[in-house]
Each structure stands twice: as structure tokens, then as C-alpha cells.
Amino acid sequence: MNYKDLADLIFPDAKEISYYEEKYPERNLPEGAVVSRFAPSPTGFMHIGGLYQALVAKEMTKKTNGVFFLRVEDTDQKREVENGVTDIVNSLKDFDMAPDEGMISDTEEIGNYGPYKQSLRKEIYQAYAKYLLEQGKAYPCFCTSDEVEEIRKKQEAAKIRPGYYGIWAKCRNLTVEEAVEKIKNGENYIIRFKSPGREDRKIKHHDIIKGNVDFPENDQDIVIIKADGLPTYHFAHAIDDHLMRTTHVIRSDEWLSSIPLHLQLFHELGFKAPKYAHISPIMKNDNGNKRKLSKRKDPEAAVSYYKEEGIPVNAVKEYLLNIANSTFENWRRANPDKDMDEFDFQLNKMSVSGALFDMVKLLDIGKTVISKMTAEEVYENALNWAKEYDNELYEMLQDKEYSLRVFGIERGNKKPRKDIAKWSDVKNSIIYMYDNKFLDNDISYEYAKISDKEEVNKLLKSYIEEYFDINDDKDKWFGKIKDLAEKNGYAREVKEFKANPEKYPGHVGDVSTVIRVALTGRQNTPDMYEIMEVLGKDSVIKRLNKAIN
Numbered sequence: 030m031n032y033k034d035l036a037d038l039i040f041p042d043a044k045e046i047s048y049y050e051e052k053y054p055e056r057n058l059p060e061g062a063v064v065s066r067f068a069p070s071p072t073g074f075m076h077i078g079g080l081y082q083a084l085v086a087k088e089m090t091k092k093t094n095g096v097f098f099l100r101v102e103d104t105d106q107k108r109e110v111e112n113g114v115t116d117i118v119n120s121l122k123d124f125d126m127a128p129d130e131g132m133i134s135d136t137e138e139i140g141n142y143g144p145y146k147q148s149l150r151k152e153i154y155q156a157y158a159k160y161l162l163e164q165g166k167a168y169p170c171f172c173t174s175d176e177v178e179e180i181r182k183k184q185e186a187a188k189i190r191p192g193y194y195g196i197w198a199k200c201r202n203l204t205v206e207e208a209v210e211k212i213k214n215g216e217n218y219i220i221r222f223k224s225p226g227r228e229d230r231k232i233k234h235h236d237i238i239k240g241n242v243d244f245p246e247n248d249q250d251i252v253i254i255k256a257d258g259l260p261t262y263h264f265a266h267a268i269d270d271h272l273m274r275t276t277h278v279i280r281s282d283e284w285l286s287s288i289p290l291h292l293q294l295f296h297e298l299g300f301k302a303p304k305y306a307h308i309s310p311i312m313k314n315d316n317g318n319k320r321k322l323s324k325r326k327d328p329e330a331a332v333s334y335y336k337e338e339g340i341p342v343n344a345v346k347e348y349l350l351n352i353a354n355s356t357f358e359n360w361r362r363a364n365p366d367k368d369m370d371e372f373d374f375q376l377n378k379m380s381v382s383g384a385l386f387d388m389v390k391l392l393d394i395g396k397t398v399i400s401k402m403t404a405e406e407v408y409e410n411a412l413n414w415a416k417e418y419d420n421e422l423y424e425m426l427q428d429k430e431y432s433l434r435v436f437g438i439e440r441g442n443k444k445p446r447k448d449i450a451k452w453s454d455v456k457n458s459i460i461y462m463y464d465n466k467f468l469d470n471d472i473s474y475e476y477a478k479i480s481d482k483e484e485v486n487k488l489l490k491s492y493i494e495e496y497f498d499i500n501d502d503k504d505k506w507f508g509k510i511k512d513l514a515e516k517n518g519y520a521r522e523v524k525e526f527k528a529n530p531e532k533y534p535g536h537v538g539d540v541s542t543v544i545r546v547a548l549t550g551r552q553n554t555p556d557m558y559e560i561m562e563v564l565g566k567d568s569v570i571k572r573l574n575k576a577i578n
Contacts, residue, residue, distance in 0.1 A: 030205045036162035038209060039169060039220070043152065043159040053142050053272040062095035065277045067121070067128070068266070070102045071113025075120040075332040077322060077386075078281065078311050081349050085308060086279045087126050088350075088374040095276070099131035100269060101146045104259045114146075120332045124342050142273045147265050154260040157268050157298060158220050158253055166225075166297050167253060169208050169218040170200040192249045194224065201250060220254035222264070224293065232289050237277070237306040238379045239285065247289040263290055271300040279376075282307035306376050311352065312383040322386055329388065339414040339452025343369070344395040350374065351394075352384040366401070395450035404436035407449070411436075414452035422456040425463055434563045435462045439555040446555045461549045462560070464568055472550040474576055478539045486577050488517060488543050493573050499566040503558045514540040547576035 056064060067083040069075070090097040099121065101114055114135045121127055130140030138145045161167035170193075172180075177193065184191045201223060203211075212218065226246035233243045253264035260268075270278060284291075285307045295302040312319045313327060322330040329335075335345050347369055350357045360372050399407060408429065415422035426432045436459075439446040448458050460466045476485055496509040511521045514537040520526035526536035545557050548569065554560060561569050 030209060032165045032205060033163050035169075035205045035208055036159045038212060039162060040155050040159040043156040046156050046160045049153055049156060049272055053274070056096065056274045058096070059094050061093055063089045063093045063277050064096045064098075064273070064275050065090050065279050066098045066100050066131070066270075066273070066275055068100040068102050068269075068280075069117050070105060070108070071110060071117060072105065072108040073110055073113070073324065075116050076324060076330055077332055077335075078330075079117075080120065080124060080126075080332050080345075081311060081352070082279060082281065082308055083121060083126055084124075084346060084349050085306075085353055085374075085376070085379070086277075088353075089277060089279070089376060090129070091370065092374060096129050097126075098140060098142070098273065099128035099133075099145065100273070101132050102262060102265065103146055103148045104255075104262065104265055106148065106257075106259075116333075123336055124332075124346060147269065148259065150265070150269070151258055153272070154254065154265060154268060155258070158260075158264070161222065161253070161297065162220070164297075166223050167220055168200060168203065168223055169212065170221045170250075170252075171203075171208075171211050171216050171218045172199055173217075190228070193221070194228075194248045194250055198250045217256060219252050219256055221250045222253045222294065222297070224248050224250050224290075225297070226289070226293055232292065234288050234292065234305075236285070236288075237304055237376045238309075239282070239307055239381055242285070242288070244286070244289045247293050249290070251290065263287065263294060267291060267294040267298060267300065270303055271295070271298070275303050277304045277306060277376075279306045279308065282309050306379075309380055309383040311386050313386050319383070319385065321383070329386065337418060337453075339411075339418070339455075340391065340395050341398045341410070341451070344391065344398045344451075347394050347398065348391045351390075352380075352386075354378050355380070392450040396447040399449045400440075400445040400447045402440075404433045404440055407436045407440075407455075408432055411452050411455045415455075418453070419456060425456070425460070425466070431563075432459075435459050438559040438563060448555065461551060461554075462563065464564075464571070467550065468571055468575060472575070474546050474550060475552065476546050477542050477552050478535050479543050485543055485547075488513065488540060489547055489573050489577050491517065492544060493570065497569070497573075499561070499569065506558055506561075510541050510544070511537050544573075548572050 056062075058064070065086040067079070067086055069079050087097045089095070099118070101117065103109055103114070112135075114132060118132055118134055127133070130142065131145040132138050144150055158167060172193075176199070180193065180197050180199075181191050184197065198221075200208075200221070224247055226248040228245045228248045230246045231243045232246055233241065235241055251263055252261050254260055266278075269275075288305065291305075292302050310321045313322050324330050347357075347361070350369060350372065351361075354372075354374055356378060357372055357374075361369075364371070402410070408426065412423065412426045415426060449455055474485075479485060479488070492510075492513055496513050498506075498509075501509065515521040517540070518534060519540050520529075520533040520536040523536045523538055526533050541557065542552055545554060546552055548557070548560065548564070564572070
């Protein structure tokens with residue numbers, strides 16, 4: 030008996046690998062085109078680190094007219110969560126990162142290199158496992174989990190490297206006849222890779238991000254096909270990336286130590302290995318210590334958090350590009366109005382150590398992104414977010430024409446307003462503009478410098494009776510506020526007050542703050558003239574009278 034007989038006994042129905050090599054030919058793409066993938070496991074919610082990896086892969090493929098595909102690595106079916114695939118697909122869609130190829134829902138896919146779910150590729154993995162068995166590069170292992178555990182305990186007691194290798198690989202040297210007899214006797218088995226490696230030899234490898242690294246060769250006889258007939262991650266990824274014609278594997282740096290094994294698998298299978306780029310994780314500052322963003326401790330670790338908070342998609346993507354390439358910030362400063370897709374993203378300029386996550390910076394980017402939107406864009410985004418997350422805001426926005434005028438305040442000018450960082454800020458930033466929310470509720474008026482109630486009332490009454498005219502243009506309107514200030518003993522100009530502070534109880538700015546607080550309940554708002562224009566005469570009078578009363 031020979032290796033082929035053993036392979037035929039284990040996988041009698043497996044096709045020749047030539048069938049798959051022909052079925053999935055080299056891709057017809059331009060020179061230098063990157064083919065890369067996002068290949069998550071549906072074992073929990075989508076992590077921001079996953080979105081970060083997907084963005085980097087998508088950027089590289091887009092830039093080179095390549096292909097970005099979504100492969101779902103669901104061979105660990107015990108840990109799979111309900112709707113895991115749907116969550117991954119929707120997260121990519123929500124952030125405008127839908128794949129060119131691969132899974133587009135839990136059950137649907139597009140592209141000619143599928144199936145894109147590993148659990149549906151069982152026969153492909155078995156064909157390549159059979160090929161390795163035929164070459165004597167793999168073997169059936171009959172060790173029970175108790176026996177493997179016993180080996181591990183002995184290794185620990187002897188203070189030597191744990192694993193299934195060398196003299197510890199009990200089934201490695203079984204003859205074909207012994208293996209066949211055990212199989213025919215109904216003994217359970219898995220398939221292991223027969224590693225040709227030696228731990229005392231080194232491999233040198235160039236990682237696109239980490240640079241030159243060297244490792245001991247892999248000498249572990251890892252499991253390639255489990256008892257359920259499905260492959261392990263290591264084996265599946267090598268076959269998938271070969272057949273899907275992946276040129277660049279962009280993944281988390283927790284996999285960097287697997288490089289010796291993965292390159293060895295590619296070599297023994299007769300494949301050309303892809304280029305690898307290992308991305309450092311996104312870190313968090315925790316009382317002066319750096320740690321990975323944690324699914325358990327940090328709400329911002331979940332991609333769903335950004336949608337729930339209403340942080341604009343482009344703000345999140347710009348922030349992640351900022352983390353990915355430190356040159357992005359300067360580029361954005363020099364090109365404030367360019368589409369981020371025009372940025373020349375470079376894999377080899379990514380940080381070797383993990384970038385710190387900075388929510389303040391992300392929200393600052395959010396403010397800038399929203400400040401550049403038209404009133405119509407702000408309205409549509411806020412309405413869509415509110416429909417899902419805030420009934421009160423959704424009701425407020427039903428009067429589209431009025432809401433557009435509210436969002437139009439201080440928009441489209443040289444220095445647009447930057448008071449909204451995320452859609453969940455919208456309600457608080459505009460609620461005072463809606464009479465049914467303002468006039469029907471108790472307002473706590475905090476008037477700043479001029480706070481004496483009698484003085485406030487005197488100024489407001491005087492403004493209503495002598496100076497207020499909704500038809501005034503902006504210059505005339507502000508001239509009248511200066512007149513009001515001067516008539517009541519306040520400095521007409523701020524510089525007059527600064528020159529002689531003892532001469533006046535305050536200046537025109539303090540007087541306009543009284544009117545602002547009476548109109549809005551706030552000391553800081555966008556342009557007051559524009560606010561009054563949007564509110565209209567009746568609303569302004571009612572609000573000033575409410576403050577007086």
C-alpha cells in the first residue's frame with residue numbers, strides 16, 4: 030500500500046486539484062493591481078479594528094484598480110453568533126465599503142471565485158488535503174484530546190516547547206498499513222500537516238508594514254482537517270487566498286507569528302505566497318497605560334456605536350485614514366475640499382506600533398465634515414438617523430421647509446458653523462428654534478454679565494418698543510442694538526469699553542447677549558440675526574415677552 034491508497038481511502042470522492050486550478054484562473058487585471066480581502070469570522074459584533082483593516086484593504090485595491098472581496102471564515106461553527114454575517118455585511122455597507130466581490134448578505138454572494146463562505150468550500154479543502162496525503166506531506170492522527178493533553182503536560186513538566194512535533198508527534202511515523210487498519214477499525218482521526226521545518230533554522234521575511242522580520246522555522250504538525258471534516262484557519266486561508274488569487278493579505282498583527290507556518294503551507298502546496306501586511310491594533314490610553322480597544326470595556330470598539338451615535342461615515346473613515354497614514358492630516362490641511370479618495374494611501378507608511386484612539390479628534394473631524402455639508406444634506410442625514418434612534422427629533426424635522434432654514438443658518442459661508450459633531454448632537458443644537466419646544470417649556474435664563482432682572486426687562490422692553498423691526502438688514506439691525514446699548518449707558522463699541530472700563534457697566538456685546546438668551550435660552554448660538562430671520566416676527570416677540578414675564 031502507498032500514500033495514494035491512504036488518500037483514496039480517506040477522501041474517496043475528492044476531485045483532482047487541477048479541477049480547481051482551472052475553475053479559478055489567474056485574474057485578468059492591470060499590472061500591479063492589488064487583490065485583497067476582508068476575511069472576518071462571524072463570532073461576535075463587528076470591531077472597529079475590523080473596519081480599519083477593511084478600509085486599508087479597500088484603499089489599496091481601489092488605488093490600483095484591483096479587487097476587494099469579503100470572505101467569511103466560519104469554520105469555527107461552535108463560536109458563530111446569530112446574524113454575525115449580516116452584521117459584517119451591513120457594517121461594510123453602512124461605511125460605503127461594500128466589497129467588489131464576495132458575500133453581500135447572509136446567503137447571497139457575487140463574483141466568480143466563490144463560494145465566499147468557508148463552510149461551503151469543504152470539498153475544495155478536502156481535495157487539497159488529499160493532495161498533501163498523496164505526497165506524504167500530511168497524515169491521519171488518531172490521538173484523542175486526552176492524549177494530546179497528556180503530551181502537553183509532559184512538555185510543561187519538562188519545561189520544553191508545547192506542541193505536536195518531532196518525537197511528540199505520535200502518529201507521524203505510522204506506516205500506511207497501520208493507518209489504514211486503524212481507519213478500517215473505525216478509530217476517529219483528524220488530518221495533520223507533516224511539517225518539514227526545523228526549529229533551529231530561521232526564516233527571513235519582509236512584511237510590507239513591519240519590515241524585515243525573522244523567525245524560527247515552523248516544525249509543528251498542525252491540524253489541517255478537523256474531525257468534522259472542516260479545515261482549520263491556517264489551512265483554509267492558504268487555499269482560499271491561492272484560489273481567489275489574493276495578492277496582498279492585510280490582517281491584524283496577532284497573525285505575524287504564524288508567518289513561518291503560512292509560508293511553509295504555501296510552499297508545500299506548490300503555491301506562490303501573497304505579500305503580507307500586518308496592521309497594528311488600535312490602542313486606548315487607560316490611565317497612562319496603552320492597551321488594545323476592548324470589546325468588553327470600550328463601547329467605541331463596536332462599529333455599531335458609531336452608527337448609534339450618528340458620527341458621520343466620512344468622519345470615521347477620515348479618522349481611520351489619519352491613523353493609518355500620518356501624512357493624511359497634512360494632506361487634508363492642504364486640500365480641505367478634495368475627496369479623501371484622492372489621497373495617495375501607502376501601506377508601507379503605516380505605523381509599526383498601534384495608534385492611540387482619540388475620540389476628541391474624531392469628533393473634531395465630525396464637526397468639519399458636517400460643516401461642509403449643505404442644509405439639505407444635514408437635514409437628510411439627521412432625519413435618517415432620527416428615524417431609527419430619536420423619535421422626538423424625527424417629529425421636529427417633519428416640517429422640512431422650516432428645518433432646512435434652521436440648518437441653513439451660518440452654512441455655506443467662509444467660516445461655517447461647527448456646532449454639530451454627530452447626528453445625535455442635532456436635537457440639542459436646534460431644539461430652541463422650535464416654538465413648541467421653547468415657548469411651552471420652562472427656560473432657565475442665564476444672562477451672563479447683565480443679570481439683574483429689572484435691568485434685563487428694561488432692555489428687552491426698550492428693544493421691542495423702539496428698535497425691533499424684522500425687515501431691517503443686518504447692518505441696520507446691529508446699528509439699532511448699538512443705539513439700545515448707548516441709550517442705556519453701555520459702551521456702543523467693545524473697544525470703547527476696553528479703553529474706559531470704569532466708565533460703563535458693560536458694552537454692546539453684553540446687551541446683545543441679553544437678547545440672545547431671551548430668544549434662545551443660550552449664551553452661545555450661531556448668528557443671532559439669521560436666527561431671528563428664521564424665527565420670524567411673531568416668534569421673536571413671543572420669546573422676548575416670555576423672558577420679560
